[in-house]
Amino acid sequence: MTLLILGQTLAFEADPFAVPPEESARHASRGGVLVEDGIVAALGTADDLRAAHPDARIVDMGDALISAGFVDCHAHYPQTGMIASWGRRLIDWLNGYTFPEELRFADPAYARAQAELYLDLTLSNGTTTPCAFATVHPESAEAIFAAAEARGLRLAAGKVMMDRNAPDGLRDTPRTGYDQSKALIERWHGRGRLTYAVTPRFAPTSSPEQLEAAGALWAEHPDCLMQTHLSEQPEEIAWVRGLYPDDADYFAVYERFGLAGPGAMMGHAIHLTDRERAAILATGSGVAHCPTSNTFIGSGLCDVAGLKAAGVPVGLATDVGGGSSFSMLATMRAAYEVGQLRGHPLHPAQLFWLGTAGSAQVMRIADKVGTLAVGMEADLVALDLAATPVLAQRTGRARDVWEALFALIMLGDDRAVRQVWAAGKEVRP
Structure with missing residues (x-):
């Protein structure tokens, strides 16, 4: 089955200790992750992926941030x-x-x-x-x-x-x-x-x-x-x-x-x-x-x-x-x-x-998990940046994705975890 997960996406492309941290990842405010047979098959904008894969089952996470698990x-x-x-x-x-x-x-x-x-x-x-x-x-x-x-x-x-x-x-x-x-x-x-x-x-x-x-x-x-x-x-x-x-x-x-x-x-x-x-x-x-x-x-x-x-x-x-x-x-x-x-x-x-x-x-598995990239196993998490009132009001003031991510780190907990996928299958208890 082909699965298309929509939301914000955050995909690291470099070690942020080795490059300027703000340049280490690609963020899409309305992106998507295409999953086929438990593997990330494509990344892109929501509109482009919808058009290219009209038969995919769609899970729309709204404004939630989709990341590697x-x-x-x-x-x-x-x-x-x-x-x-x-x-x-x-x-x-x-x-x-x-x-x-x-x-x-x-x-x-x-x-x-x-x-x-x-x-x-x-x-x-x-x-x-x-x-x-x-x-x-x-x-x-x-x-x-x-x-x-x-x-x-x-x-x-x-x-x-x-x-x-x-x-x-x-x-x-x-x-x-x-x-x-x-x-x-x-x-x-x-x-x-x-x-x-x-x-x-x-x-x-x-x-x-x-x-x-x-x-x-x-x-x-x-x-x-x-x-x-x-x-x-x-x-x-x-x-x-x-x-x-x-x-x-x-x-x-x-x-x-x-x-x-x-x-x-x-x-x-x-x-x-x-x-x-x-x-x-x-x-x-x-x-x-x-x-x-x-x-x-x-x-x-x-x-x-x-x-x-x-x-x-x-x-x-x-x-x-x-x-x-x-x-x-x-x-x-x-x-x-x-x-x-x-x-x-x-x-x-x-x-x-x-x-x-x-x-x-x-753990010597960086070729399998830990990064949102094509060819990686689809172990993913969807994080709600407005999961609690205090987090929602702080996210609303964020000037960029890094400020929003920092607020999530400082204020978030399990209530922010909307969904979890292992090899493309929903596994959140």
Whole structure:
């Protein structure tokens, strides 16, 4: 079936960190997106596309803004139930909230229910492609893959590998972590729109033997992703230094075990040394910026502008449930505030790009999703720029699309998400 979606359209044509932000995208005040077999087949004005495709089924979104769907490159779907838990630093937060909740995912029925809830919440907020940590239990990865497949979503996920410094019931071993992850790769990776991510939680919860096994697994399956955490809080960095005293720094641990390179996604990356910045760039690794989490847990302020200026791939991420929202609009808002506190406020084009094309680049799927362009998969979101009274009055004063987009970022929430499409099919709950 041929589908023609009408509304305002916003199509990025360049990285707004590399060109003047106002010149990075093409905006049409009355445009259209033609979708055929789940792929964007044409972009243009509404009138031209209507005339050229008279038999297309038309969905007219009025003044809503049609964009590529949001891409969230770092989240913990098992933490859905304990999002917004009060008052802990990272290590205490893990022990007090995260690990007790993750123990519940040994029950496949609970894992399935939480996977469905997580996808409902992300889709309601316009996110069409998440990259999620599961728990140590293989059943938790099975649950999120099956739920995404049933909805036709593009998703990356992986079973956590964690063999020390965690409670009974949340530890595997180097052998079982490798074997279970390999079995999940063979079952799910490349199936439909699914991608496997080799997932050592972070250096403190994996022994050298397990990190070696994770590196070997990724080397055997280089088209998979690899996701972990890096330099989120000073206490964590000191912990790593004590556990891995022979390595130059935190990132050097991952380098030593083959866990750096294109497709390696480093969550947070706030407190980096000069050597680490250079090594992240040299290896082609990416950074997942998690601003709501970084402020909520008191981690610090990531230097997004500096990383991008150096050439490091950076994407935007909710980090649910350390992150305090499922909304990528809220995450963009927090990224703006973090940039302000660092003295480098990000332009709305840069914020929007980070949450779409930037995250897709970090996940090595920028040729498939994250940009509104001919040939891309039709993962789309329609955003209502007048969804609430305060947003409507501010949009009415906007002098251009960037001012309207900034108002949406600062004032919008799930009420602004009018519709969501995955491969051209409506999927908003």
